[in-house]
Structure formats: structure tokens, C-alpha cells
Amino acid sequence: MTTLTGIGSTPLSGVGTARWFRPDALELPDRPDPETVDTADQRERFEDARDAAREAIQTARDRAAERVGEDEAAVFDAHEQFLDDPQLVGQIEDAIDDGTTAEHAVSDAYGDAVSQFEGMEGRMAERADDLRDVRDRLLRELLGVETADLGSLPDGTVLLAERLTPSDTAELDPEAVAGIATVTGGRTSHAAIIARSLAIPAVVGVGDALLDVTEGATVLVDGEAGEVVLDPDEKRRESVSELDAPVETERVSTADGREIEVAANVGRPAELDPAVARGADGIGLFRTEFLFLDREGPPGEDEQFEAITAALNAFPGERVVVRTLDVGGDKQVPYLDLPSEPNPFLGRRGVRLSLSAHADLFETQLRALLRAAATDGGGDLAVMVPMVARVEEVEDVLERVEGVAADLEREGVAHAVPDLGAMVETPAATEMAEALAARLDFLSIGTNDLTQYVMAADRENDGVADLHDPLHPAVLRAIDRTVRAGHDGGAWVGMCGEMAGDPDLTPLLVGLGLDELSMSAVTVPAVKQRVGDIDSEAARELAGEALACETRAAVQSALARE
């Protein structure tokens, strides 16, 4: 067993058979005598190659948009612009006019540009990757070299490569590829981002040591530890099997029969199918921000209605919790013209914005939601409001829902009032949980923000990263209080957040009394598998022990004893 270290880029593990991806070496023929070059012919070859490359880029763009979303797909817009860059095209055409063949002209011009970016740091070096990607597309066209078919690799492949371009990565089939390891690259490279969106375990920047791994070797990629393990032993392989848990499409119960709903968090339509495929019992958090970002103006009622019904249709008969628009503070939507704030996390965000400056957007969203709630055949809609701190906010929301329902009634539009809930992420909400629950159908605890507010530790500030810890007893006690008060108020209580998706914490969370856990789809099977082993009484004891702890370390050792 040999362990190589790199940068963990997708926090998942996978094990499989090593397969090297060496894009066919693009060797150029010797440069011919300029006198013998037919300039018009070479110009035409270049134009043809450019057309083919443009088509390929657009195909890659569409595939990326479909699989991982518009945001990741945007990188291919930049590729297209590099392809049509007047400076590069001009340089290539001038070289051809001077008697250079198209392939040499392309290689020279892009080579200059690549080296210009290569010396720079960080993101600029990634532009060099983008340029290489475009250059290689052109050269493959000009040289008639087939592109390796990354879309149909055998199951259980661990793909090894010197580097992967964004296009290469977007082609990968997440079902077949158990992991990726590359010699170069960083966490924020486009390829790494796409791999993450596809939930493919990945370790990048392993260095030259990776080159010694032979084809066919058994390799474990641990994207959490940032390790590539050759010939992993049984124990190490078992650490992977947890995430490779078999998909369970039925609801699961603890060993003593208590049903726990295991749902998925979904941030964009492309994630619906994977959530179904992983056996999620429904959607515990459907973020609506994707409808609002990266556009010139807000989405209309019908567009939102379509998106919500698509989510409902993916989960017939199951609950789909849709969160109303959660922007403001640090998350900017240009057309909303939100003022910048000195403490964005303590500013006008979530429901605060929906009830004040952007009541119009909120009303439109409520109209779409109430209409979707009346559609048949799909899941049961539930609507969740983010960033609640006061009972008054919930009362205000309920009034607006009533108002919208009355409007729709008057207009003769089919509608229904869905279950309503609040996201509990402020200490104020944990304190007032019973009063909130009395007015609502459910509460869902957002542990990341709750941790930030309980510990007064900025999520994004590395300097206080050790304080930002959901396992701290202060956070656990806030969760405990919310669950108990929520139940006393007559509501069900769920949790959406990274904490909910950690199978090691499942017994603790079940012991704390949560009715529903919602997480990234990738961890649904592992959490479902874990639930079956839990004895409710033992879990309650474990939770009691953790709640009595005074330090994080004590919580940790209580969990370890379990």
C-alpha cells in the first residue's frame, strides 16, 4: 500500500482500476518549405477546423449545462471567445499568409499565448489550461486525430491524467468513473469544479509521483484526505464502501422501527435526477436562487411555477420543501440593487428582504408556489422561509400567503396553500422555536448558519475556522432546544446541512430527535444505511451524553465510544 498526497478536490472516496488518459500526443509533421504551401488551402483548413471546434465546444457547453448547470457551462463561452479571438486569429492568418501550414500556425500562436499565461499565478494559470484545451481541439481537427472517448469508460475506472481539461471532465460518466487523480491542477480549476459538481471523487496536484502508477493497478482516491492510495488494504477499502452504500429507494427506519426521512438538498434542476437515483425520500431543501442568479432581471411567475412543478414531478407522493428566495447580505443579485452592508451576514437577507425591499418578488414567488401546490401527480409541496428571527416575521408571511391565496381565488386561478415552515438558523429562532412551530407545520435547522451565529464565527473567515464547528456543545444544545420546542409546538423538525449528511453523525442526530435529515444526494445512501443500525434508546443516550459535554473534544470522544 503506497499513499500519494495531493489536493482533495471532491470530498468523496472511490476505488477502482487505474486507467491512464493520455490524450493522443499531438505531433506535428515537419514544417514544409513556405514556397510549397498553398495559402488559400491552409486558410480553408483553418476555417474548417475552427468551425468543427466551435461545434464541439457548443456541444460540450450544452452537456455541461445539462449535467452540472449553467454556471459551470459558462467556461465554454470563454473557450469560444478564445477560438474567435481577433488577436489569435489574426496571428494565425498572418502566419499562414507567410507560408506556414495551419497546424503550425495554430500551434505557434496558441503556444505564445499559453506561455504568456503559464508564468502567472492562480487563476491566470488556469487560463493557460483553457487555451490548451482550445488549441488541442483545433489541432485534433487539423491532424485528424480522434478524441479519446471519455464518455464510455468501463465501470470502476479511476482515471489518471497529467491534467484534465474542463471539456474532458464534463464528458465523464459519473456512474462509471470511481475517481480522478491528476498530476497538476488546483482545487479551483475548472476541471476540479466540474468533477465536484458531478460528484466524482477527485484528488488533483498529486505531482510526478502519480506518473509511476501503472495501468490496471487498484487505486483508491480519497478526495477528503487528498490521498491517492495504491493497492489499498481491506481496511482502507472499507472506508470507501460507506459512501458506496447500496441505494435504498424505500423509507428507512431505525432497528426499533422509528422512521427517519432521508431527503436531498437540490440547488438546480440538473440535480433532481441524481437525487432520485440516490434514493432520496423527497427534497428537504430546494433552493430557488438558481432562478434568480446570472440573469438581467427576475424570473416571472410562470417560469418559477415550471421549475417548482418539475421538482414536484420528480418526487411523486413525496414531500418537496421549497425555500423562498434567500439572497441579500453577501449574495448579490445585480438587478436587485441591494446596498452593500458592513455586516452582510447580520444584514437584510432572506425573509427580511422578502418582507421589505422586495415584497414584489416575494409575492410573485408565493403565487407560483400556491399554484404549484394545486397541481396533481407530483410531490407534496412545502414552503420554507429562510433567516427567520421573530414570530412577527412568520405572522407577516402567513398574512401574505393568505393575501396571495385570496387574489388567486378572485382571479379564478387553481391554487392550494402548502405546508409552511421556517428555516431555523438564528439563535433567536431556536429560542422562539415553540412559538414559531405553533404557527407553522415544520422547522428545518440550517446548521451552517446556525453554527456561525451561535459561535459568532464568520463562516468564511479562516481565522475562526476552529470556532465554526457544528459539533460544539453550544450548537448541539441549540439543535436540541429547537427539536424539543418544535415538537412541543406541534411541528416536525428536520435538518438541512452538511452535518445532516455525515453518516458518522446519524446516530447523534437521530438521538436528538430529528424527524428528517436532508443532504447532498451523494450521501443519501450512506445515511440511509446507517439509520437501520440505530437503536433509538442508545441514540438518545448518546445525544444526552453529547449534550452534557463542555467541549468539542468531549463530544468527539463520546461519539467515538459509541
Place this chain on the structure above:
Amino acid sequence: MDRTVEIVPEAGLHARPASKLVQTANAYDATVRIGHAGADDDELVSADSMLAVTGLNAQQGDEVVLVAEGSDAEAALDALEAVLTTPVEDEDGSAAGAEDAEAETGDTEGDP
């Protein structure tokens, strides 16, 4: 005519903002050049070249000068200023970056 603008997008004039800038520059009937504030005329680069624009390596907070000629010059400058002052996260940010943030801060509950 020219205009000096401070770059607002977090990632500076890199992939997405640069891409948007090039698209915008191409959409107007104007020749637009761009450079770091205080650059000599011969140091300005063409705003319709992705290569040239990203090659400026202009960061958030840097001031850049836009020089436009042609019938749409003023409209082009307005549009380009809007691109440069709209605080979008770059494409390493946005959803992807949000995922970075998720991975690093454990945000799958999707708090903004």
C-alpha cells in the same frame, strides 16, 4: 471618449467578467480599447480580444481606462462600465464557487 472605472467583480477581469466584457464590446458599433489606468495609448489593448483582456491581469479594485471610438461609443462605455462594476462572482465563484464554499464551510443547506 474615455472613462476610468474601478473593477468590482471579486475575481477581477478574469474568465467570466472578461468574457462578458468581450461580448459586450462586440455588441456595439464602436472600437473599444482597454488598459490599466494611466497606461499610455500604445499600452491599451483591444476589448474584443479575450486573450488581450485577460492578459491585462486586472484585479478587483484596480482602475482601468476604457477608450471608445465610433457611433455607439457612449452607449458602449455605459454598458462596459456596468459589466465592470457589477459585483458578480466570477465563474470560479458563482455556483461553482458556492460549491467551493460548501465544501469548505460545509454549506449544503445553501445559506447565501
